[in-house]
Amino acid sequence: xxxxxxxxxxxxxxxxxxxxxxxxxxxxxxxxxxxxxxxxxxxxxxxxxxxxxxxxxxxxxxxxxxxxxxxxxxxxxxxxxxxxxxxxxxxxxxxxxxxxxxxxxxxxxxxxxxxxxxxxxxxxxxxxxxxxxxxxxxxxxxxxxxxxxxxxxxxxxxxxxxxxxxxxxxxxxxxxxxxx
Numbered sequence: 503x504x505x506x507x508x509x510x511x512x513x514x515x516x517x518x519x520x521x522x523x524x525x526x527x528x529x530x531x532x533x534x535x536x537x538x539x540x541x542x543x544x545x546x547x548x549x550x551x552x553x554x555x556x557x558x559x560x561x562x563x564x565x566x567x568x569x570x571x572x573x574x575x576x577x578x579x580x581x582x583x584x585x586x587x588x589x590x591x592x593x594x595x596x597x598x599x600x601x602x603x604x605x606x607x608x609x610x611x612x613x614x615x616x617x618x619x620x621x622x623x624x625x626x627x628x629x630x631x632x633x634x635x636x637x638x639x640x641x642x643x644x645x646x647x648x649x650x651x652x653x654x655x656x657x658x659x660x661x662x663x664x665x666x667x668x669x670x671x672x673x674x675x676x677x678x679x680x681x682x
Contacts, residue, residue, distance in 0.1 A: 505628040506530060507679075511619060514677040518623065527627070534620050537636035538627070541608060551654070553578035556610050560656060563608075563634075567658060573606070576658045581612075583650035595645040598675050599667040603660035605637040612653030615646040615681050624678055642670055648681035 506527040508519040521527055528538045543559040556578045557564070564576055581588065598619060607614075609629050616635055618625040619642040629635050637643055639660075647653065 503628075504630050504633050505626075507626045507628075509624045509626070509678065511622050511624055511674065514624070514679070531625070531627070531635075534618070534625065535638050536618065536625070536627075536641075537606075537634070539634040540632050541634055542632060543610075547610070551610070556654065556656060560608065560610075564656070564658065567606070571604070571660075573658045573660055575661070576656055578610075578654060578656055580654040581647055581651040583652060585651070588647075588649075588651055592647055592649070592651070594667075595647065596675050596680075598642050598644050598670045598672045600640050600642055600670065601637075601667060603639050605641075605643070606634070606658035608634040608656040608658070610654040610656060612651070612655075613648075613681075614651075614653050614655070615648075616643060617646065617675065617678060618643045619672075619674060624674075626678065642672070644675040646681045650682075 503522050504524055504527060505522045507517050509517060524540055531538045541560060541563050544562060545559050547555055547559055567573055609631055611631050613628060613630040616627045616629060616637065618637060627635060
């Protein structure tokens, strides 16, 4: 179940706000210019769909975002617990960073935890199947895929180069809850 939990950036032990209601999550995040939506596929994707099948199922929604925001490219990423690079990638993504473009992800299956550092608060968004999140450019954040990752997501980019991070060097992510 999708969830939003908010902490202050000085107290990782006390929740300031929490909800599992998608409409409440979207409204709370909208106030911070973070887009959160629920999408549905227009067909059954079956078990372990390939990238082409995933893109075809959501092309209508991707096209809407491209028309609205001018995004230039998209791809599909899948991560499983048996990936030999999972620990290296998890460590990399857990370091607070920013991007010079929006970070747009749509979860086709599985889950991941986006943690945004905004205005003295930490916004932890548990994204699951059918969740779209768009983190505005320049927003300090990190991502936790858990110790046994399992997700497939569509990544949508402003540029042709794909994922480029600017690491802040702040270790704040170490203090906040993570996925198991």
